[in-house]
Amino acid sequence: MALPMLNDKQDAYGHQLYHCFRGQNVVEVVERDDGFIDSSTSLPKYYLAEYKNWQPHEKDAMRYAKGRILDIGCGGGRISLYFQRKGLDILGIDVSPLAIKVCKLRGLRKARVMSITEVSPRLGRFDTILMIGNNFGLFANPNRARRLLRQFYHSTTPNALIIAESNDPYRTSEPFHLAYHRRNRREGKMPGELTIRVRYKKYTTPWFDYLIVSKKEMKRILEGTGWRIKRFVDSKGSVYIGIIEKISKL
Secondary structure, three states, X not given: OOOOOOOHHHOHXXXXXXXXXXXXXXXXXXXXOOOOEEEEOOHHHHOOOOHHHOOHHHHHHHOOOOOOEEEEOOOOOHHHHHHHHOOOOEEEEEOOHHHHHHHHHOOOOOEEEOOHHHOOHHHOOXXXXXXXXXXXXXXXXXHHHHHHHHHHHHOEEEEEEEEEEEEOXXXXXXXXXXXXXXXXXXXXXXXXXXXXXXXXXXXXXXXXXXXXXXXXXXXXXXXXXXXXXEEEEEOOOOEEEEEEEEOOOO
């Protein structure tokens, strides 16, 4: 299952982002398929945050970005705009039409409504692919991750990097999360394979698959794809960023 292009009724993420951009107080609601609900009033504002307000681990990881950049799941464009201001050639893509509208309203010159599955050499070749904001999760499951990583291999230059953020699913004591892990194992899935949707007011996205992994799991998924871990950048919590380098031969 993958999140397709969203029509207006489905674009819950885009509507919350647009309203936040317009100065409204917004609550992001994420619902998991077991009924678990998570909400946040701070994340929508963070999607629009200036560099000075970014988390330290993100600032550290962004030092590795170089050349022509693809920002996958660009949201409100905070990272794309930062690199655009630094003079780099960057393309932001997102499945949310309203998110892309917000990017353009904020001044991002290159922003397109596009799924991660559409990344191909037709876009040209990139030196850096960004997957920040836990966007390693957009791979959805390990098999699709490996397939898309091979696509990325052919869409990038010889010394390219992928800079991807994830959240270690095992660093939790929440009983509902642990029960979800057990259910996944019974079904032959990785513990961090989620099925979720975003809700905002009357808007609801379709259910979509999302993948959170430990560092060991990220390394294992990369095997045989033409990519390997260069280093990890840690946060103070369970979130981390993998600096992933291209191997000379696939």
